[in-house]
Every structure is written in structure tokens, then in C-alpha cells.
Amino acid sequence: MSSIDSTPSTGGGGKELIGTVAGPGEGPNEFIVVTPDEQAVKTGEFITYSVPVEGTDRDVIARVTNREQARGLPETFMADPNVAPETVASTLGVPTDEIDLYRLEATVIGFYDTGMQTFSNPRQLPSPGTRLWTAPNEMLEAILPNLGVDEEAATDTSGSIDLSRVDVEDREGLAHMGWLLNREANAVDIHVPIDEFAATHLAILASTGSGKSYTAGVLMEEMMMPDSRASLLVFDPHGEYGTLSEMRGDETFSGEGYQPEVEYFDPENLRIRISELNVGDVMSILDNPSDRMQERLDGGWRAMQRRESRTWGVNDLLDEMRQQYGEDDSSVGALEWRLRRSIQRNDLFTTDANVPLDDLVAPGRCTVLQMDTLSRRDQQMIATVLLRRLYQARLAAVRNRGEDNEFDGEIIRHPLFALFEEGHRFAPATGEAPSLGIMRTITSEGRKFGFGLGIISQRPSKIDQDVLSQCGTQVTMQIQNPTDQDAIKNSVEAAGEEVLRELPGLTPGQAVVSGDSMNTPVLIQVRERHTRHGADSIPATSQWQQAHKERRQQPSRAEAADMGGGESTGEEDLL
DSSP, X not given: OOOOOOOOOOSSTTOOEEEEEEEEOSSTTEEEEEESOSSSOOTTOEEEEEEEEXXXXXXXXXXXXXXXXXXXXXXXXXXXXXXXXXXXHHHTTOOOTTOOEEEEEEEEEEEEETTTTEEEOOSOOOOXXXXXXXXXXXXXXXXXXXXXXXXXXXXXXXXXXXGGGOOGGGOSSEEEEEEETTSSTTTSXXXXXHHHHHHHOEEEEOOTTSSXXXXXXXXXXXXXXXXXXXXXXXXXXXXXXXXXXXXXXXXXXXXXXXXXXXXXXXXXXXXXXXXXXXXXXXXXXXXXXXXXXHHHHHHHHHHHHTSSOOOOOHHHHHHHHHHHHOTTOHHHHHHHHHHIIIIITOTTEESSOOOOHHHHOOTTEEEEEEOTTSOHHHHHHHHHHHHHHHHHHHHHHHTTGGGOTTOOSOOOOSOEEEEETTHHHHSBTTOOOTTHHHHHHHHHHGGGGTEEEEEEESOXXXXXXXXXXXXXXXXXXXXXXXHHHHHHHHHOTTOOHHHHHHGGGOOTTEEEEEETTBSSOEEEEEOOOSSOOSOOOOOHHHHHHHHHHHHHHSOOTTSOOOOOSSXXXXXXXXX
């Protein structure tokens, strides 16, 4: 690697002089850089230059979007793979020093405006010959995520604005997700503001085995740290988050008298009171009811909901419908069979028991609903009823209904965040899940009421596009399916062409973070979890070997029965 003559850098770690501007690029915000450094500048690297804006020099950030060799050893030197090109060149007396030259394309992101607390585009490209540097590590930590760094935080003792002086780790409510992939490990740590994705929702999208549940675990750990103490509810259809219990008693998560609570609810204590259902929920689980049956059910259900009692069941409902439509009404008779099979004989539904919301959610508590033994429809029904109750309870709190003496509903006075593993199961693009409606409501209106949702899925194309498009922060990992890439392109506004190009080449644990929590999309390596990962792949070959060994040690079913000795096989005695 050769180097160009450079003056000492004036910024923090990571700032190196890498090249000069050759001229404008194809787009209005693009320019060309020439550099002899083959190692310091990779695609996706953040570089910086200085331009005067309104009389003040500004450090503008740009992203390297393409890299190609402009000059190198002649191809004739490469012909024999058994001889190093440098050896051939040396034999011929051709100098190889400083022969490599690279041409970079870069796109202007802008300078960080401490007034607007985000990037501002200077609307001018650097002049040819302008020196370019890799952006300092400390500055990137401060301005890549949406941390709201203001002028006071960035002003040094001399009165100058120095973004490299901002100590991100002194701030509370941040999730340390990992580090910038283009730099050395932990050189540029990425801390995402939890308030941003908890308010405007989160999507974690990746192919299976790419680390999406691992990444979700990292975020949950960060949310349960002492400086956040989240109220977190996890819908876990596969039982992948059992290891979160390791947070209990772990010093990493404790502080100032705080220890996170981790609670688990399994199907034995997950119950839905029948009166909590609405008629739409019931319609969704009945087998193909006719229009006449739907009319009967609607009339009967509305009458039951007007009653003061909330502990009625299927028999009470049938009695009500018979009172309204007659004892011999054939549609009520047909409904009886459907209602008894779908609700009365399903252990999930009860006439009186209900999960108290205070048992589910509280500040500093992570509650995991383990639903791996339930059918998909029952999982959806639990999500439907719980989300509706929680949303109404948050609505009541924000609108101060607790001050009304006549209000007898539930109230949750703190913000919530609900995370859905297999999100496409609860908000499918087909629109057939009863939980879809309330998830659309929360993703479109929940921000005002302090109710955030997180969606985890390996199939973005199978998620309802209204729900996905409302997820303001996106963590996107390896995705190769073109249909899923298109779904991200159509629903995730922050996912530009640069992001989409990265997706197929990512390896497990690498992710693009974009959206409301970031000032610009960045490529990161996700940090290691403090708790164990609960969804590792099963080592099939070793388990096959062990199972085969155990099988050989068991008596064979074909082994001859002990017939008591003698030459007779027993068969002759039976003839």
C-alpha cells in the first residue's frame, strides 16, 4: 500500500487522509475521489471534507458508494498464477511502488446541524483537489444515530463546535447494538435511541439463520438495563426467548436498587374471557357462517355486551339468541354447533378468568408469552384480545379517564412496547388474522399513546404492508429472496438502493440499521449478547450420531423370542 503526503489529522481516532477530489460524479450529490490507499477506504466508508457554509467551515460527511481500480499492474503480469505479479515486474525492471490507484464514488450526506439535530445538505460539492479524510470515530458515534446532539453538547471550552467531544456513553436510554462494520471492532459503537423505535415502532427483517432473534435479544437486553427499565411484552410463538431469564440477578442489568423482572406465561395461565371478544373475533374463528347466522350472532352478541355482567358464556349467548329469534330458529341451531366447537370446547376461552394487565406489564418487567404449543389461530386470538385491552388501557390513561369516578375500565399509566416474533403470523399480508386490525391501529396511532410495536420476520413480503410501512426503525439483515427485497423497497422508506444492494452480501450478525433512530443508514456488526441465544440451530449430524448409537443399544424388535429352549421354533407347535 502506498500513501500520500499528509498533514497530521486534527480530529479524533480513525481520521486519516485518504485522497483528493477528482471532480463531480453522475448525480447532483455525487463526486469522484482518487486514492492510492487500498485498505483504508471500503465501500460504505464515511469520509469527510470541509467547506464554508454561510461563512463557517463545516465538516461534511459523505459515503463511499463504489470503488474500482483505476490503475494497477498490467494484466500480462497476472497471466501465470504460480508467479507473483510483483516478481515478474521486478524481473523486468518495472517499478511497482505507487502503481495502485483507486477511483471512488461518494455521495454527500451533509454536515451535522446542531440546531436541526440532523444532517443538512450544503448543496455544493467539494472542489477538485479538496483533501478527503476518513471521518473520526468519535464524531460518527455522535452523529450517525439520531441522538439529538445539540449545540451545547457539542461546544468545547473555546466556544467551537466539536462533535468529536460528545461522549455518547454518558447518555441514558440508548441501546448499544454493535459497531460500524467498516471500522475495527468497537472503534465506532452504534447506540440507538430507544425512545425513537419504542415510539414509532421497529421492524427486524432477515432470512432464517441470519440473526434476527439474536438481534432482538440484544435490543431487549438493552431495554431492560437500569437506565431504561422498559415495560416489554414479547409474543413468542416458538419459545425462543426462555434464556432471557438469565437477566435476573445478573450484575450487568442491575443498578440503583433495580433488577429486571422476567416473567413467563404459558398456555396454562393464558386465558381469554369470552366477554373480551368482539363479534368480529368470533366470526373469524367460526366455520364459514352464513349471512343469516352472522346476523343472529351479531344481535345476540351485542345484547350480551350491554349486560353489566362480564362472566357470561356460550350457553348464555345461545339463550339470548333464542329469546330474540325463537327456540326453533335453524340459524341459531347451526351456530350452536359452531360456537361449542370453536369456543366452549377450547381451553383458551373461559367465562370468568382473565389475565390481569398489571400482571403482564410493568416498568422494569419483561413478560414473555410462550405460545409454542398453541395453534396459530389461538396465538392470534391471544394477541388480538391482549393488544386491544392494552391499547384501551393506554388510551384511558392518556385521556385521564381514571379521574372519572364512573370509569370502570383498565388503565396502564406507563408506555409499553410489544415485540412480535414471527410478525407475519399476526399481521399477515392476506388480512385473514383477527389480530391484524388492532396491529394496524397501534402502528398508525400508538405513538400518541405511548404504545410501540416491534415486528420480527423472515418474510417481509408476507407482512401487511400498512403495518410494515409504519415501522419507523428498520434493522435489515441478510435477505436474498427478491420478493422480500421488493417488499422492503416498497414499505421501508429509508431503504434506498444503497441499502438494498447490501442485503444479499451480509453475513449472520451483520445488519443495516435505518429509519427514525438513525440520521443515515449504517451497516453494523451486532454485538454479542449478555444472555445465551435461545434459538441456535440444532447440530443435526451430532444428534443423528447419538440417536443412532442409542438405537443400536436397544433390543431389536426382530430379535427372536425366547421360546424356552429345544430345537422347536414354536412355529411347528402352532401348525
